[in-house]
Amino acid sequence: MTELGLLARFVHLSASIVVVGSTALLLLAGRSDRRTALAWESRVVALTRALVWLAIAAGGVVLAHQAATLESRTAAALEPLALARVAFETRFGQIWLARHGLLLLLGAFVMLRFDLREGVDWRAARGQTLLLAALALGVLGTAGHSAAVEPSAATAIAADVAHLLAGGIWAGALPALALLLRAASREAGADARPYAVVATRRFSRAALLLVAILLVTGVVVTVAQVGSIAALLGTGYGRLLLLKLVLVLVALAAATLGRRRLLPRLGGDAATVGRPAMRRLAASVTVETCCVLAILLVVVALGVSPPARHEQPEWPLPFRLALGALADTPDARPFVLIGSQLAVLGVVVALCSMALRSARLPLLAGGGVLVLAGLVMAVPPLATDAYPTTYERPAVPYQASSIAAGAVRYARDCATCHGPSGAGDGPAARALAPPPPDLRAHHATLHTAGDLYWWITHGRRAMPAFGHLEPNERWSLVNYLRALAAADAARRVGPVVDSARTQVAAPDFTFAVGPTPPRALRDYRGARIVLVVLYTLPASRDRLAELAARYEMLAPLGAEIIAVPTDASPDAIKSLGPAPRIFFPVVTEGAPEIVRTYGLFMAGPHAEFLVDRQGYLRALEAAPRGTERLLANIQALNDEKVVAAPPAEHVH
């Protein structure tokens, strides 16, 4: 069933593309009154006519397949009601209707027999065919994955449409071009040889531009749908894309060879040079056509697989390259530096060789050797161990409930060796060789969350495997380790906001006040600065009164206060009593996790954390007095111009 859907989509796409491309080639080549050229033209027009109706028929199968898939029963493919539901009520269906409306119009148009003896009539008829076919093809770009790209779907759709049209004209013209070259390379087709030469030259010039558009828009679409090397290498979508790239390179190599070697010889002496060159060019274009068909098959497969961005990448290599790997080996840094410079130099030399006519080969070889030498020097020190899960996104977001759960699990299973604070000083650590590492140090920069997850799952050196824990529990441990590292980094965050200091992401948390629906810290992102206050009664009462008195001033400054009782009492508001009048949120649900998590950053009966609009922890203080510093901090955050991107929802 899936194969049928894929096949129908493939036929539909190929037919649509060939209609666009061969009509474009007719227009590019212009008219000719040579017998062979006329015969070729009428063959191409007949082909177009047949392909339009084939595309419409295959489109019908695609719609039926979509109906069966959406209703998850095969019978729906043949029910008019189900088909109508898909066509009118889904975005796919509405775009399908628009496309097939255009295709039917095109089908009717190409069925009409016109008198095309006038040049203007000929151009009008061919131009109209191209216009309708290109419109129908371009609309396809709004139905694909690009329409789902956030936040700039318009750019992605524009790139996708341009990619489709440029690809349609270039790839779709190839079969017609092969037909023309074959016809003109026969002895009987000698009358059309000058026409074929002109057509090929014009197409070749246009193809340069089209391939450039294809490459640029292809990169834009890839960035939007894949986004990272890990996703390119580690997901089915990414690997299909790589396969497509290889096929494109083969097609381009054949095209370049044809352009370089055969094109200049086409006009030569018919029997010895011109006709054999034309035959070989026809063969080369046929090879390109086969590549294009394979590419279209891959394109169809890409269209029905989930984009790499939404998949969990499974890293295929046992190593990866990371600058963080140099943190441990300062001796290797000069090698990496010199190696990278050598490689750049090599690329420059190779580029120069393209511009020069003399000494091209030696220069190219020299450049290649330089690049190779540079890579051999620079790459090995950057390599660091990697695992299939290295780039996996944590299944659990970096937030207080997960961190608190991880802390409980850590205390039970990990602290014996790694120590209660992650310093590697647990009671059992002395017996181990090598000793357990300090988890707080640069574990955060050198290793990804997926690395930690792999080690927890499979063990490492003296460490046993904890694969028997639920995946969520393992991710919670990873989140807890990240919080430990963040707490270590937060020691450099003082009571005063300083833009130059490292930014530590404030763990997200959810909370509720009384019967109100739960809210999250991240709800304030982009809107409010938040002061998270961990308080203990009665010692904190004076401070809360101070904040309450200033609360009316904080709202216009764009700040909110969230008070969290350290005793996590559900009666927190009642315990505060009627005086002072406190109107900011006092957490009655979710407090234990917040206290546990933020206690890692600063322990004690009272602590205040200032979180900026992007969600970074910018100031923290144990027992502040007065509100001048708080107001100054808020003012400093309001005055900040350079805004960091908000931290990701998950650790990396």
Add this chain to the structure above:
Amino acid sequence: MAVWKVVVLLDLALALGVGGGYLWWGRQADRLGRELAEARAAAAGPREFHAEGVIRAVLPEIGVVVITHDEIAGYMPAMTMGFRATSPKIYDAVEVGDTVRFTLGGVPPNLALTSIEKLGRR
């Protein structure tokens, strides 16, 4: 008729069809907007809203109760807000920290608390 004239006419018809269709849909949107506005206007008049919340302060000197409340369906999202009470009797029995169910009455936006009912611990 020459083919190019046929093509021009065809394209004009196509453009008119698409443009007309777009305009027709635009009209629909306008009409729906108008209907919505009429429905809103019809809804004016005395209304009553119910919601749950927690008492944050009672200010007898100005007859106001501050409540951190749930979403008030059709009126306002969840927030902390002071509400005028129609009579002091309404807030006699509640104190700060009580979880309550309350009723707002009047013609929006001039709403006032008409009753507060204490809820048990949830």
